[in-house]
Amino acid sequence: MMQTTIGKSVELVGIGLHRGSPVKLRLEPLGVNSGIVFYRSDAGVSIPLIPANVVDTKMATVIGREGVTISTIEHMLSAIYAYGIDNLRVIVDADEIPVMDGSSMSFCMLLEEAGVVAQDTPKKIMRIKKEVIVQEGDKYVKLIPSNGMNYDFTIKFSHPVIDKQSYVLAFTKENYKKEIARARTFGFVHEVQYLRSKGLALGGSLENAVVLDDKKVLNPEGLRFGDEFVRHKILDAIGDMSLIGMNFIGNYEAYAGSHDLNHKLTLALLKDPANYEVVELASAESKELAKAYA
Structure with a gap:
């Protein structure tokens, strides 16, 4: 199995x-x-996608270098990881990635347009060898050695629509597109009001997020999945874990995980x-893995 990039350059415009x-x-x-490299065209600064360049994880995963930052990278990275892309340049002319509809589906469509092409060097992948856990109170995220690639996430909110939700994704590109990619980010009215008072979430709307008041979902079209909330948490986790720098073999598990805990886990x-070994994929094992990204 070889490293991959995209077949041609593609672009879109969306609201931050x-x-x-x-x-x-x-x-x-x-x-x-080359890995994944971000570039702020308005500032002339490149920011390689590595954990050392993460500068903030409160509201989203934010990377930065030389005082220049790019925020809300996790939805796009989630799609890039799901497509198994190793080498890519991401160019933006502002300090955040467009939010699109709050999911990663637009980025999946963009990658479909670009096409994924094999290169002439074997793909490197990380095999998890020891359990690694980060825990704060009852919240935790962990990686577990496994021959599979599962994402197992549980959330609990004191809200009648959400309550407790669990979901396990048996990771393949097709499962990701079918079960995860359409799940939107979500927030609460009181949080949006607070963020806007701080000059944030100015582009947030019912067009790009699931918004809830104290009792119900405010989006007139409702939810895309009954458990859309936990599915989006898996979408986020896949994007956050891509900062490892390569696809990995092992299982991810979380209870009330967050961008911050995911960063600490990497x-x-x-x-x-x-904790791990990096291997170049030989033909025998790569056949099984190749099926995941077919």
């Missing part, structure tokens, strides 16, 4: 969630062993080389 202004996004192919994983 926090500034509420149009953002132009362009994806370009990159050569082997740091804890990479801190000790005994």
Whole structure:
């Protein structure tokens, strides 16, 4: 199984969630062993996608370098990871990725338009060798050695529509597109009001998020899935874990996980080389893995 990039450059324009202004996004192919590299065209600064460049995880995953930042990267990264893309240049002309409809489906469609092409160097993948856990109170996220790739997430909110939800994704690209990609980000009216008072979430609307008051969903079309909330948490987790720098073999499990806990998990994983091994895929094992990204 070989490394991959996209077949051609593609672009779109969408609204930024926090500034509420149009953002132009362009994806370009990159050569082997380049990884995912972000570029702020308005500032002339490149930001490689590595855990050391994460500068904020309160409301979204934010990367930065030389005082230049790009926020809300996790939805797009989730799609990039699901398509097994190793090398890619992401160009934006503002400090955030367009929110689109609050899910990753628009980015999946963009990648479909670009096409995924094999390169001439074997794909590297990380195999989880030891359990790694980050826990704060009753909240935790962890990685578990496994020959499979499952994402197992549980959330609990004191809200009548959400309450407690659990979901397990048996990871393949097709399962991701069918079960996860359409799940939108969500928030509560009182949170939106507070954020806007701080000059944030100015682009947030019922067009790009599921919004709830104290009792119900305010979106007139309702939910896309009865458990859309926990499915979106898996979408976020896949994007956050892509900061490891490659696809991995192992299981992810979380209870009330967050961007912050996911970031701490990537740091804890990479801190000790005994936690993992990086392998170049030989033909026998790559056949099984290739099915996941077919």
